Amino acid sequence: MRKYFEFARVQMQVHAAYSAWFWANTLSVLLRMLVIYFFWSAVYSNRANIEGLPFKGMITYIIIAMFLQMFVSGVGKELAHTIKDGNVAIELMRPYHLITRLIAMDMGDKVIYFIRGALPLGILAYFFLDVTFPQTWLSGILFLLSALLGIWIGTFFDLLIAILAFWTINLWGLEVMKEAVVSFFSGALVPLILFPEWFQTVSLFLPFQAMVYVPVAIYTGILTGTDVWMALGSQFIWACLLFVSLRVLWSVAIKKVTIFGG
């Protein structure tokens, strides 16, 4: 356990070292928040609410969802590259579990990003962009729990896709595709309640809404009462399912390396 903690710590330092990228990222997030703000202001220019959501609720949803989306992808890219350039064989000989190490590093990244990026930007959004706090303490706490589950699901899904690198070549394409599907179905762009009926039904059976929509819907009060507990339950099931499928797919992929030499 200790060594994985060390990986997380080192990753935090690495993160801090790339300050050019940090500022580029911060600025880009700011720009996106501006686009979001103006776009939704225009949408709400002559109506009070959409599907029961007032402007404040909508902007809160979109901004929180945008932040959460940054946390639901993971180290899939690193894993995929390790596989692609053949270093996975070396990594497998090292005295740690590769996936656990990657997750530890990812956690380091996310913690640092939360402190340096998301938190200050979130405070900024609170003061300037009409983002509000959850209505009750309970929904705030349940949001945190649900967000952690969502991040877990996102991280594992990311790694699951990355393992496909054993069988494909165009990593960038795979990445973009995953990104598009996630932002589409997870409700990161717009609350799922705005989607057509059939689409909402379909996404009920997919893991994506558990990544972003569920936590943010709890935060903004779109989900209330027993719906919250139901949603948390389904998140928990997805989290377990993805965890198990990752283990299975990984061992299949590893066999490919050890038997066929990659």
Add this chain to the structure above:
Amino acid sequence: MKRYVKLYYLFCKQNLKVMMEYRLDFLLGVLSVMLQQFAGIFFVKIVFDHIEQLNGWTFYEILFIYGIAATGRSIHHIFFDNLWTLGWQYIRPGKFDRLLIRPINPLFHFIADRLQQDGFGQLFIGIIVLGTAMPHLNITWGFMAYFILVVMILASGFIFVAVNLFFAALSFWMVDSLPIVWTVFNLSDFARYPLTIYHKGIRQLLTWIIPYGFTAFYPAAYFIKGSGFKNLALLTPFVAVVSCIAAYWFWKKGLRAFTSTGS
């Protein structure tokens, strides 16, 4: 000039051959970009399921703006994608020297070095979106209108190229300017929607400083009756030419600095 056209053709031929070698990759790349673009369009559609118009702009007008942006950007994406790689693939590993000992223009060589397959996805989506939106615009599509549309799209593409070239050239001084190029490129997100929804300052910025407004909104406004931007729209090709000249000048300046420091 003739020589460069022929050389470009030969470079392209080689690049296409490589692309065809990895057919699955080609498909995956094209599909992924199409999906990405589609997500953006779907988003607009969802929003318009709940509203009739955005600040006076109808769904198809927004779609039209989107289509011009996507098609214009595809020119940049297919033919000029190498601009992203100047710092980390050429200057940092010293590969740029290779271009300097060839008897052809280094910028030409650098651009011709790569053809980006994924951009075709962007092109397809752009054309589909334009095709969907155009019949719903209140204008008759005669030869002249088509001609102007093509000119506008080309101009849009070259504005994207110019902006990226300009900021990529910073790499000559600072080794890798990718974070800056990327941040500036993200500004083009604003250009997907009518500029009238934004604060005046943002509008000025996107019109006169980083002219992303001319990559989609102004050209589209030319075809939309009563938009009030017809005159500004006509500036589009002019803006494209000026930005390209400015960017190339900056590139030359960077190259000179590079050959005197050789970082």
Add this chain to the structure above:
Amino acid sequence: MINVQNLSKHYKIAKRDPGLRGAIKSLLYRKYEIKEAVKGIDFQIEAGEMVGYIGANGAGKSTTIKMLTGILTPTSGEVKVNGIIPYENRQKNASHIGAVFGQRTQLFWDIPVRESYELLKHIYEIPQKQYEETLAEFVEVLHLEPLLGIPVRQLSLGQKMRCELAAAFLHRPKVVYLDEPTIGLDVAVKVRIRNFIKQMNARYGTTVILTTHDMQDIEEICQRIIIIDDGTVIYDGSIDRIKSQFGDKRVIHFELENASHFTLPGRLVHDAEILPKEEEDPHKVSITFSSKDITGAEVISIIMNHYPVVDLTIADPKIETIVEEIYGKGMKKEVRHEEVF
């Protein structure tokens, strides 16, 4: 062919304190440090010469080559290659030169070698007939036939280097710059590459500038060497001359039972010197001397009289040792000698 006059290159290096504070501070004002990579060098190289340009890492070798190829603009001084100032007329100069830069490929990574050559044909505007002749010749000499259909990225190091060389000579350039063309290659490939370079020189009168750490390359290919150290030329002349000038240097490596307290026996103090150790080994000691002052046999017998010797090897007076000597400390010693006499 190549005319270098009083050529200097100074770099301005911005010094920056680490961290964010340093970054912000450097926006306001910058401290610069001037590094003189090349300090006013002169040399002339005639058409058809093959010259070894050597020096330790950081001596200014690649800076000079970059200025000769037009990649870098000098701070002062002048370069003319074939009557052209390379950094002012880079593209024109480029059509008359060829280059192999160590491990960096000049070919096109993803496409088959033959297609790469085809592109180069158009880039350098080589007439079709000449292109076909040249390629046929290279294919034979460098045994390229089986490689032509393979993309560069799939070639082994040796295969790649053979293809690189062909690419550098393909347009029959007047001058070719070769930077470490044999680094990391096996002996057979090295021999083939050296033969190819010699053959090109003999047939087309190509001027060759070779930078390398492999002295075997130099000895086999070049008639003349230019040694650069700390930005200045410290030797320019024939290999034969350097051999006769410094060739009396001998080195003997002794393995002793215990060499930790080794000092030179009194009779050797004036004629020999202990070489600095390459590795920390308490049993080994190397002694250098000039055959003009004392014979090897004498040195050995003196040492054997004073210390129990387990084993010894006598190093050849090869160019390696000589060059090592020169840009290690030899020149400084030469200067000291002159002062003494």
